[in-house]
Amino acid sequence: MTRAISLHDVSKSYTRGVRVVDRLSLDIPPGEFLVLLGPSGCGKSTVLRMIAGLEEIDEGELLLDGAYANELPPSGRDMAMVFQNFALYPNMTSRDNIGFPLRIESPGADPRPQVDATARMLGIQDLLDRLPAQLSGGERQRVAMGRAIARHPSAFLMDEPLSNLDAKLRNHLRAEIFRLTRDLGVTTVYVTHDQSEAMSLGDRVAVLRGGVLQQVGTPREVYALPVNVFVAAFIGTPRINLLRGLVRAPMGGAMTVSLGRQYLRLPEPLSLDHQLLRVQQGREVIVGLRSEAVRIGKPSSARPGEVPLHGLVEHVEFQGHEVLVHFNTGSQSAVVPDLEAPRPAARPARRRRREAGTVLDRLRERAGALRGGPAGAPRGGPVGVLDRPGQGEAPAAAEPRLPGDLIVRTTPDIGLRHGMQVPLLVDLAHLFVFDQHGERICPAPARLPDLEE
Ligand SMILES: Nc1ncnc2c1ncn2[C@@H]1O[C@H](COP(=O)(O)OP(=O)(O)OP(=O)(O)O)[C@@H](O)[C@H]1O
Ligand SMILES: [Mg+2]
Numbered sequence: 001m002t003r004a005i006s007l008h009d010v011s012k013s014y015t016r017g018v019r020v021v022d023r024l025s026l027d028i029p030p031g032e033f034l035v036l037l038g039p040s041g042c043g044k045s046t047v048l049r050m051i052a053g054l055e056e057i058d059e060g061e062l063l064l065d066g067a068y069a070n071e072l073p074p075s076g077r078d079m080a081m082v083f084q085n086f087a088l089y090p091n092m093t094s095r096d097n098i099g100f101p102l103r104i105e106s107p108g109a110d111p112r113p114q115v116d117a118t119a120r121m122l123g124i125q126d127l128l129d130r131l132p133a134q135l136s137g138g139e140r141q142r143v144a145m146g147r148a149i150a151r152h153p154s155a156f157l158m159d160e161p162l163s164n165l166d167a168k169l170r171n172h173l174r175a176e177i178f179r180l181t182r183d184l185g186v187t188t189v190y191v192t193h194d195q196s197e198a199m200s201l202g203d204r205v206a207v208l209r210g211g212v213l214q215q216v217g218t219p220r221e222v223y224a225l226p227v228n229v230f231v232a233a234f235i236g237t238p239r240i241n242l243l244r245g246l247v248r249a250p251m252g253g254a255m256t257v258s259l260g261r262q263y264l265r266l267p268e269p270l271s272l273d274h275q276l277l278r279v280q281q282g283r284e285v286i287v288g289l290r291s292e293a294v295r296i297g298k299p300s301s302a303r304p305g306e307v308p309l310h311g312l313v314e315h316v317e318f319q320g321h322e323v324l325v326h327f328n329t330g331s332q333s334a335v336v337p338d339l340e341a342p343r344p345a346a347r348p349a350r351r352r353r354r355e356a357g358t359v360l361d362r363l364r365e366r367a368g369a370l371r372g373g374p375a376g377a378p379r380g381g382p383v384g385v386l387d388r389p390g391q392g393e394a395p396a397a398a399e400p401r402l403p404g405d406l407i408v409r410t411t412p413d414i415g416l417r418h419g420m421q422v423p424l425l426v427d428l429a430h431l432f433v434f435d436q437h438g439e440r441i442c443p444a445p446a447r448l449p450d451l452e453e
Contacts, residue, residue, distance in 0.1 A: 249277070
């Protein structure tokens with residue numbers, strides 16, 4: 001049996017007035033693999049623990065197969081949880097560890113056949129007679145998975161089960177989890193802060209920030225049509241380039257997005273998405289360019305829809321099969337400060353979005369505070385953006401600083417060196433624009449995903 005899990009407007013506070021999960025609604029159909037993705041402290045584990053029944057739900061409803069389940073004890077939910085540090089019983093062999101929940105469930109029955117079948121599925125038949133201390137980390141995690149799987153639960157709840165393993169093993173077990181959960185067809189909720197793990201595992205990915213659901217969609221949807229700059233920046237490697245821009249739409253003239261010293265001239269006739277940018281005339285926006293939107297090339301080799309830009313090579317990052325070239329284009333990077341920041345301090349329940357001021361207001365406020373200006377906690381809100389250092393503003397402490405404002409992916413044989421001026425081409429079919437609140441305005445929000453392009 002597999003089950004549907006629904007959360008309706010679920011909230012949770014540990015401290016009065018501080019919501020760590022804020023009105024979360026999610027419908028997970030039977031058999032789906034849903035990934036909860038977000039930075040540290042955004043409430044992922046809390047959501048999972050509320051589904052498991054290990055944490056009380058303050059407000060809202062949890063439905064299991066459509067039935068109200070807020071008060072159901074964990075044992076009545078028929079779910080299996082796998083944690084980051086899954087504690088195996090140290091004095092029990094793998095066989096006994098895997099068989100333990102089976103013996104509890106049906107004391108008279110012989111757990112051997114089920115333990116053996118599970119061990120075969122996980123390829124750990126040879127490890128069944130060993131104690132946990134005689135296993136490697138990856139093997140231990142596999143035994144832990146076996147313990148969760150053996151009793152055929154109706155849902156798996158996994159909380160960063162791979163984060164303590166080395167990269168090779170992580171990839172290997174990731175593939176195994178993918179295969180296993182698909183074979184078993186059991187609803188799975190998987191928590192991670194690793195976007196590549198989320199993208200490779202999930203049927204759908206739910207992106208959380210500060211306890212608030214930002215977007216839920218297939219990996220392709222959240223990548224191709226992120227609802228806001230936070231989702232855009234959280235998903236995809238290398239990270240999307242985010243630049244501060246200004247829309248200029250003079251009467252009768254060409255429409256451009258100014259990027260400081262250079263500008264992008266929107267090709268005529270304007271696409272529908274670009275036409276809709278006209279209302280932003282004179283406003284500051286955030287321009288998002290994923291690596292596939294920019295290539296090295298002379299203006300004469302531009303394809304339809306591509307416009308020129310140029311950049312000064314600041315750093316060449318060799319990756320083996322490709323290089324990442326960090327360019328300085330003379331624009332200002334817009335960064336999302338809490339993407340990889342340490343666990344944020346508890347803050348008051350989220351204010352209403354528009355009351356929180358614009359991103360740029362908060363930017364100024366925060367910069368003022370960092371310079372010793374008016375004191376006060378940074379205000380909550382949809383997205384935060386800070387200037388680059390050297391632009392008169394203080395940097396976000398936790399944001400790693402990379403040279404250049406635009407990263408372009410290219411082949412390793414390109415022979416670029418620091419200090420070279422290089423012509424670039426920007427494909428405006430891949431242009432993202434976000435407004436001052438960080439909401440996506442290009443492609444237009446109402447546009448349906450056209451993922452076959
Ligand atoms: N028992 C608790 N008492 C008080 N605050 C808590 C408790 N458990 C979690 N929190 C707070 O709730 C917020 C969400 O925590 P949670 O563990 O759900 O985050 P997370 O997204 O799983 O983070 P991580 O990726 O670091 O595991 C954090 O700010 C955390 O400090
Ligand atoms: Mg957690």
